[in-house]
Amino acid sequence: MKRENVTGRANVEDTPELEAYYRELEGEALGALWNVANEIEPWYPQPKSVPTLWKWRRIEPFVRRAPELVSAEKAARRVVMLVNPGRKEWSAAAGLLYTGVQVMNPGEFTSAHRHQASALRFIMEGRGAYTTVDGERMSLGARDLVLTPNGTWHDHGVEAGGTQCVWQDGLDIPLMNSLDANFYEVHPQVVQTPGKLSRENWSKPYSPQFKYAWDEAYAALKKDAIYEYRNPLTGGPIMPTIGAQLELLRKGEATGAHRHTGSAIYQVAQGSGWSEIGGERFEWEEKDIFAIPSWAPHRHGASEEAVLFSFNDLPAMRALGLYREAPG
Ligand code: GTQ
Numbered sequence: 001m002k003r004e005n006v007t008g009r010a011n012v013e014d015t016p017e018l019e020a021y022y023r024e025l026e027g028e029a030l031g032a033l034w035n036v037a038n039e040i041e042p043w044y045p046q047p048k049s050v051p052t053l054w055k056w057r058r059i060e061p062f063v064r065r066a067p068e069l070v071s072a073e074k075a076a077r078r079v080v081m082l083v084n085p086g087r088k089e090w091s092a093a094a095g096l097l098y099t100g101v102q103v104m105n106p107g108e109f110t111s112a113h114r115h116q117a118s119a120l121r122f123i124m125e126g127r128g129a130y131t132t133v134d135g136e137r138m139s140l141g142a143r144d145l146v147l148t149p150n151g152t153w154h155d156h157g158v159e160a161g162g163t164q165c166v167w168q169d170g171l172d173i174p175l176m177n178s179l180d181a182n183f184y185e186v187h188p189q190v191v192q193t194p195g196k197l198s199r200e201n202w203s204k205p206y207s208p209q210f211k212y213a214w215d216e217a218y219a220a221l222k223k224d225a226i227y228e229y230r231n232p233l234t235g236g237p238i239m240p241t242i243g244a245q246l247e248l249l250r251k252g253e254a255t256g257a258h259r260h261t262g263s264a265i266y267q268v269a270q271g272s273g274w275s276e277i278g279g280e281r282f283e284w285e286e287k288d289i290f291a292i293p294s295w296a297p298h299r300h301g302a303s304e305e306a307v308l309f310s311f312n313d314l315p316a317m318r319a320l321g322l323y324r325e326a327p328g
Pocket of ligand 1: 100102171
């Protein structure tokens with residue numbers, strides 16, 4: 001047996017005969033595994049996503065210009081997407097997660113729809129924002145979290161007496177498309193007629209609570225330094241594929257480094273500090289957004305007291321038995 005084979009990794013040199021053989025394979029929709037085995041079976045996860053920080057001061061001018069260039073009605077969702085340079089073809093911010101910043105002026109709204117992708121919104125600024133989820137209308141203020149779980153009808157808007165509102169959308173669109181399981185439907189009404197949603201015998205795979213007010217979450221966070229948004233019925237994650245949390249970092253404090261399978265997208269809810277992600281250091285301030293790819297070692301520190309909001313695909317990882325964690 002050749003020594004190279006001991007590693008179980010391919011080590012084949014091209015010859016003119018082999019090259020001709022590869023071309024013929026390709027013509028038959030076939031391929032030689034040994035040419036790609038090292039790539040498709042890596043020793044450990046090799047995400048195409050790269051650690052990325054989007055500074056709010058760089059995003060903001062584009063967000064403000066969008067309403068001047070395109071109406072909310074025509075755009076349907078007027079969102080500036082945050083696209084990871086390594087995951088452009090999937091419109092992913094990292095791995096299986098999508099994120100974008102949506103802007104809406106007073107009196108504007110999006111038409112009602114639903115999709116298989118699970119979604120959440122973290123309000124960044126403004127007064128008068130609302131979301132209607134399966135007929136239940138909720139008012140939203142800065143740093144409130146609202147869920148629009150997979151399959152729920154939703155439309156959003158800003159009341160005529162409000163101010164321009166900006167929020168971060170987080171969805172598992174790349175996961176749904178990777179699984180070829182995405183669906184999209186338009187509601188028969190442009191906007192839903194608000195009503196009362198019955199929660200009796202709740203058996204949906206997501207939280208019956210859709211709105212998580214900032215004041216309550218922040219009060220709980222102050223006690224524990226970590227606050228996981230949970231399904232109050234099960235104590236489990238808010239949605240089957242997406243989890244979310246707040247982390248409180250006291251001034252000068254730094255977390256230990258670790259890595260895990262699954263990606264996370266962060267938004268700086270308050271304060272300033274830094275993160276080391278995959279060996280790179282990023283300095284962040286309020287409203288900055290950053291992405292941690294799967295298996296990238298990471299840790300955070302605060303220059304002044306900071307609160308980090310984040311969402312992740314860990315529920316999907318856990319449901320499939322794929323969650324692994326290790327020290328960084
Ligand atoms: O509001 O449901 O940013 O479907 C991207 C896709 C928001 C939404 C996005 C969506 C939505």
